Amino acid sequence: MSTQADVKSLDTLAFVKAALAAYAHESGQALDEVELEGRKAVDYITVDRAAHWKAEVRRCSDLVNQAIKDLEHCRTFKKVGDNQPSCAEEKKNLEKARAKLAHAERKAEAVRRWTPVVLQQFRETCVRLVHFREVIDVDCPQAIARVEKMLRALEAYGQVTGPRPDAESAGGGAAASIVRQAGEQPAAPAPPLPGDAAPAGGAA
Secondary structure (H helix, E strand, O other), X not given: OOOOOOOOOHHHHHXXXXXXXXXXXXXXXXXXXXXXXXXXXXXXXXXXXXXXXXXXHHHHHHHHHHHHHXXXXXXXXXXXXXXXXXXXXXXXXXXXXXXXXXXXXXXXXXXXXXXXXXXXXXXXXXXXXXXXXXXXXXXXXXXXXXHHHHHHHHHHHHOOOOOOHHHHHHHHHHHHHHHHHHHOOXXXXXXXXXXXXXXXXXXX
16 A cells, blocks of 8 residues: 555645634534524424413403303393394304304414424434534544644645755765776786787796
C-alpha cells in the first residue's frame, strides 16, 4: 500500500473544514427550530385545544339549558286557552344549541383521543433528534479537528527546505571525482619503437 499523499490543493481542505463548521452550526439551529415548533404544535393540541373545547362544551351546555328554559317559558306563558303556542323560534334556538353542543363534544373527544398519540409521536421524534444532535455535537467537531490536523501537517511539510541544486551538483561532482581517482590504475609504459636505444644496463 502506498504511503505517499497526493495533495492537489490545501484550499480544498480549508473549504471542507469551513463547510463542516457551517453544516454543524446551521444543523444545530435547524434542530432547535424543529424542537421548538414541535413543542408548540403539541402544546396547541394537548393544552390550547383541550382547554378551548372544554370551555366550549360548558358554554354550549349553558346555551342548551337556556334554550330549554325559553321553550318552557313560551309554552307556559304564551298559551292562550287550550291552544298551545308553536314556539317555533324557541324550538329552533334549542336545536341550534344542541347542535353546537354536539359539535363541541366531538371536538373535545377528538382532542382526548389524539393527545396520547401526539405525545408519543413527539417523544419518538425527540429520540431521533437526539441521535442527530450527537452527530452535530460529537462527529462534526471530530471531523473538523481531523481536517485541521491534516492542514497543519501539510503546511509544516510545505515549509521543509530541500537540498539546494548547486550544493547537490557540487557534492555529486566531488564524489564522482573521488570515485574515479579510487578506481584508476597507473598507466603502463608505452613499448619502445624500433631503432630506439636500449636503456642503460639492459640486455644487449
